[in-house]
Amino acid sequence: MTKEFRPDRLDVKAFVLAGASLQGHESLLKFERLAQEAKGLHPDLRVDWQVHGEWRRETGNETGQLWLHLQVQASFPMICQRCLGPVDVPLEVDRWFRFVADEATAEALDEQTEEDLLVLSREFDLHELIEDELLMALPLVPRHDECPTAVRMASGDEDFEAASAARSNPFAALASLRVGKNEPKG
C-alpha cells in the first residue's frame, strides 16, 4: 500500500525514505501571508511547487541524511518603484534542506556547515516552508527590467509624473516648492 503524503502535515522521514515526490499548483490565496503582501492585486495568481525526498548515505551512520529538494515558481504582483506601475515579479526558489533529529543537533551542526538545516517532524508543514521561502524571495525594491515608459509618455499624464517624482524623492519635491515660493513676482 502506498502511503499518502500530505503537504500540510508531512511525515518527512517516511517521505524521504520512500524517495517520494509531491507537487502542487495552488492559488496564491492559499498562502495567507503572501496574499496579504499582494494587496489584492491579481488574486488569481498561482504558485507552482515540487518537492522531492532524497536519502543520502553517510559513512558510519546507518540512518544517513534526510534531504528535501524544494522548487517553487511563482509570479508575484508588486508596484514598480521606478514607474509606480504594476509589475509581476517572477519568483523562483530552488533549495535543498537537510532534516536533523532535533533543535540541539541543528544548532551544533549549524556552526560547521553551510547546509540549510530543519528539524525533523512527522507533521511538517510544507506550505509554511514554501510561503516562508517565497516571502524571502520578494525583492525589496521591485522594478520592471524595463519600465513601459513609452506608454506612460504617450498618455501625457503630468500629474502622474509629478506624483511619481514626489514619492521617489520627497526632499526634491519640497525643494521645488520652496523655489516656487521665492520666485520674483511680476
Ligand SMILES: [Zn+2]
Ligand atoms: Zn516600472
